[in-house]
Amino acid sequence: xxxxxxxxxxxxxxxxxxxxxxxxxxxxxxxxxxxxxxxxxxxxxxxxxxxxxxxxxxxxxxxxxxxxxxxxxxxxxxxxxxxxxxxxxxxxxxxxxxxxxxxxxxxxxxxx
Amino acid sequence: xxxxxxxxxxxxxxxxxxxxxxxxxxxxxxxxxxxxxxxxxxxxxxxxxxxxxxxxxxxxxxxxxxxxxxxxxxxxxxxxxxxxxxxxxxxxxxxxxxxxxxxxxxxxxxxxxx
Numbered sequence: 059x060x061x062x063x064x065x066x067x068x069x070x071x072x073x074x075x076x077x078x079x080x081x082x083x084x085x086x087x088x089x090x091x092x093x094x095x096x097x098x099x100x101x102x103x104x105x106x107x108x109x110x111x112x113x114x115x116x117x118x119x120x121x122x123x124x125x126x127x128x129x130x131x132x133x134x135x136x137x138x139x140x141x142x143x144x145x146x147x148x149x150x151x152x153x154x155x156x157x158x159x160x161x162x163x164x165x166x167x168x169x170x
Numbered sequence: 171x172x173x174x175x176x177x178x179x180x181x182x183x184x185x186x187x188x189x190x191x192x193x194x195x196x197x198x199x200x201x202x203x204x205x206x207x208x209x210x211x212x213x214x215x216x217x218x219x220x221x222x223x224x225x226x227x228x229x230x231x232x233x234x235x236x237x238x239x240x241x242x243x244x245x246x247x248x249x250x251x252x253x254x255x256x257x258x259x260x261x262x263x264x265x266x267x268x269x270x271x272x273x274x275x276x277x278x279x280x281x282x283x284x
Contacts, residue, residue, distance in 0.1 A: 062213070089270060101214075101260065101274040114271070149213055158204065159272060161213035 062162035064150050070168045076138040079165045082131055083152030091159060092125055092135050093149040101149075107133065140169045172197045172263050176275035184283050189233075189248040191278045193261030196242065203244040204262040204272065205235055214260060220244060231255070256282045 063082040071077055083090050091106040105115040110127045118125070122141070127133040137144055147166050151159040177192040195201055202221045206214040218229025225237040235246045244261060261275040 091272075100276045103271055106270060108270070151214075153270075158216045158219055161206075161215070163211075163213045 062150055062152050062160055064148075064162040064165050066165060067163065068166045068168075070170065071140055072170055073141055074139045075169075076136065077140045077144075077167060077169075079135040079148050079150075079167070081133045081135070081150030081162060083133070083150070084154075084160055085131065087152035087154045087160075088130075089153040089159075090127060090133050091151040091153070092133070093151065095147045095149060095164070096145075104135070137167075140167075142169045145169050172201070172273045174261050174263050174273055174275035176259075176261050176278050178278055179276065180279050180281070182281040182283060183251045185253055186250050189246070189251045189255065189280065191246040191259050191261075191280065193235075193244045193246065193275060194242055195244060195261070195263045197263055202264045203235075203237060204264075205229065205233070205244075205246050206260045206262060206274075208258045208260065208277075210257075217246070217259075251280075251282045253282050253284065256280055 065080045088109050092104040093101055094104055095101045104117045105125045106113055107127045123137055125135045145168050147164045149161050149164045151161045153159045173196045175194045183189055204219045205217040207217050208214045217233050218227045218235055220227050220237045228234045233248045235244050237244050258277045258279045260277045262272040264272050
């Protein structure tokens with residue numbers, strides 16, 4: 059299997075622009091997680107899905123952030139409008155029942 | 171609420187020396203515990219996990235960890251460090267049979283000196 063795939067790997071955008079991050083989980087996995095990693099706050103869970111349904115979005119920082127999972131093989135995390143403080147590495151991870159999560163390579167987002 | 175404390179944000183060892191990375195957890199129910207490794211510009215990779223079976227858990231790359239309930243600890247060790255072990259290591263906890271969430275520690279960056 060190719061593992062969790064994320065795109066783009068790097069994104070540089072200007073403040074106020076819309077940003078869309080994409081994730082393809084490992085085939086057959088029924089959980090999908092979005093994380094944000096910063097030096098200050100470490101690794102934070104933003105939201106997770108089970109069978110394409112959002113289960114817990116309590117980590118989403120504010121209404122500018124939204125996430126969708128239209129099918130079992132695709133998820134997006136959208137930031138609109140983006141702000142400099144959103145600069146971070148965003149990870150997607152997927153899991154099948156056995157508790158360990160498999161992480162993608164991450165998207166490094168820079169908002170100027 | 172669950173929490174994880176990793177003692178030491180930076181640890182430096184010589185090649186061939188013992189590696190010891192410390193992790194203490196807080197959980198109101200029996201925990202599942204994990205160690206992940208992150209190499210520069212990469213995602214997190216599972217090293218090992220404890221899920222209420224044997225308290226001494228062996229993982230990849232020669233690492234192992236011991237679950238000590240009385241000390242609420244899950245320290246990661248490796249007898250002899252290699253240069254390739256230089257990375258950041260994260261301890262994480264989730265609830266046995268409960269929450270799907272993983273709560274991560276702040277991470278420990280391991281440097282291996284030649």
